[in-house]
Amino acid sequence: MHDEIIRLMFQLAIILAAAKIGGEIAERFLKIPSVLGELAAGILIGPFALGSIDIWNYGPMFPIDHSLGSHSIPVSQSMWSIAQVGSVILLFGAGLETDLRQFLRYAKPALVVAIGGVILPFALGSSITVLFGFADGFSDPKALFMGTILTATSIGISVRILGDMRVLDTPEGITTLAAAVVDDILGILILTVVIGIHLTGGFSASTVGIVALKTVGFWLVLTGLGLFLSKHISKFFDRFRVSGAALALSLALAFLAAALAESFGLAMIIGAFSIGLALSGTPLAHRLDDPLRGVYNALVPVFFVVMGMMVDVTELGDVWVFGLVVSALAAVGKIAGSGLPSLMFRFSRAESWRIGVGMMPRGEVALIMGGVAFGQGLIGQDLFSVCIIMTIITTLLAPLILVRSFKKKST
Template sequence: MAFLGTLCLILVLTTLAGNFANRLGVPAVIGELVIGIVIGPAMLNWVQLNSLVSLFSDIGVVILMFLGGLESDLKLLVKYLKPAIIVATSGVVFPVTIMGAVSWWWGFSPLEALFIGVIFSATSVSISVAVLKEYHALSTREGATILGAAVADDIIGVILLSLMISLLASQGIQTTGSQPALGLVLVEQVAFFGGTYLLVKWIAPYLMHLSERLVMASSVTIMSMVICLGMAWLANIVGLSGAIGAFFAGIAVANTPYRNTLADHVEPLGNAVFIPVFFVSVGLNMTLAHLSENVGLIVALTVLACLTKLIGCGLGARLSQFSWTSSTVIGTGMIARGEMGLITAQIGHQAGLMSNTSYSAMILIIILATILAPLFLKPALKRLPVAAKV
């Protein structure tokens, strides 16, 4: 029952912080992220990232991405699939090469440096989705490209992580847990996206129509959550982020007559409980241990973590015929890091590839980049032409 008090504290503080952030003219998520740092191990240590907080956080990001899918335009996503792939590819190449090279120059071994590059190659678009939703920019060509690039980025991240695990094994470094072969992972992911097509085309419309005929309160909303959680679970099984599965579930349900009803029902549920816990959990990951030993490295790699995505993804967007303003929006929308980076860093730490000091520094850099991303995205969105935001 102690968790109820923790949850109450989180909801009160995030509501106040979000209100204060909005009054200052910055995205509300910034206030919620900062609350996680203040009440977490980094400062007051009132709340720790225990299993219940992690569970609510996982549900929060799933609901957030489901809502992102609900508000997305499928035709727009398909239309901008090619530029999304270009953006994702260039946004992976830049961090791997530049951050890897700088890490090697800083004194890390070649394998460690490459691993650091891979850590920062992955994007977590959940934070950007919250900002895009807040400023009604999800159903724009920039928003569609960011979302499509995030999906491609996740797949590339899985491939790079699998290759790094194979490379570690070839060097005699053991990682914890058994890892499936890369070929099997790719086959499973192809099957997942094939199933996603069937879900969007036939399965979701049938299930939603069936749910309306059930004599049960909120049956349509319940069915939508079954689809959402089921797709998140399947995505996780095939090695993708559960957020990606939830996003496609949202797209599938959005192509039914129940789109507006579900947005009205699911959004209050997410924003009232689970989504604030997700944002706070990001801050709870932060620790100031060994900070004084790595200030230079943390500052340098945080700057590079932002610039390599901004420039890499921005150039990819520019190559895809976007304007400089739109390219900046896309680049800033891809800055945030998240679960894939944390997972990769954890594997390197467990394998003994990174010391406790280096591991703490990498986690801190991931969190700093995630916090800075919305601060860059909001002013970039404001520079978009009014017509592009409609």
């Protein structure tokens, strides 16, 4: 335990320094979003690259923890925990910054955009897997899984980009954000069903219904309760005189929502976002601006560097052709699947394009889903590598296109 703490401190020092150096190089010299620099820094210093080099009598700085029996998480439990705390803070902050009225105003287009962004990628992903012979037919869990993984949307990446560009509150920003939340919920539902089919050889309609009801119901209850109580919460926290109480108590609420969401089969980040959104209209939200920024700047980069670390570049192997095709379909699927419905809601072509591109990155969601499927034997090393390729390409490409698409507006 003692040695582990020393290693953790070294790792944190390296991760934070690498995040800011990578971010600086990306933003200043490459003119690309700093989050890409953080991701690249993670790949570079991670357990599959520099991090595996032996340091005199110390061993590698970022050893792979084989005890977990899964390829999805190559960092220590403690580092993973700190990264998760970072992701909760990222989404809680995004929720707080969102204009709730605007959010509700765009709920309808967001829902349609989300559904489009699920159906088309799912169809494309499962079809191509059958076509390339990686699955026996459309009912093969492998085909279903590859469809599912293409429905994922990395809410973290999009939020970070939109936030850094300060366009989180534009109509297309809000629509993207809301649709990404819904897509995450739909993706989790579909994954549960596919794993159920894989494990039991079938999945009854009633089981599907129960899972869906539980997940969607919990989300609605959490968000509704948050909204209903938000003013009381804000007032209650306001009564504390002890220093830092508003921040600590708000974070406590965010962690609680995250834990509850994960307990009910949702992702932690959805819980954190919902509670942030619920509090966004209160006086508390403004008071949190400054203190939350410090926590954000200290912990969110850790999350993105650790995400980069999860990418095993050595395992891309011989499936790169299929990987590139899947990546192309993943991009087209979201841009068309989410972009075209946007046109129906009077978004301009430029705005619809931004929404489609904003939904493109698969990020940590696809990696986590792939890890679960790989760990349960649903897919093998080959398809897991395809997931990695697809994640890298969509996650790196989307911000590049997104930044350009918003810059056009201003010129």
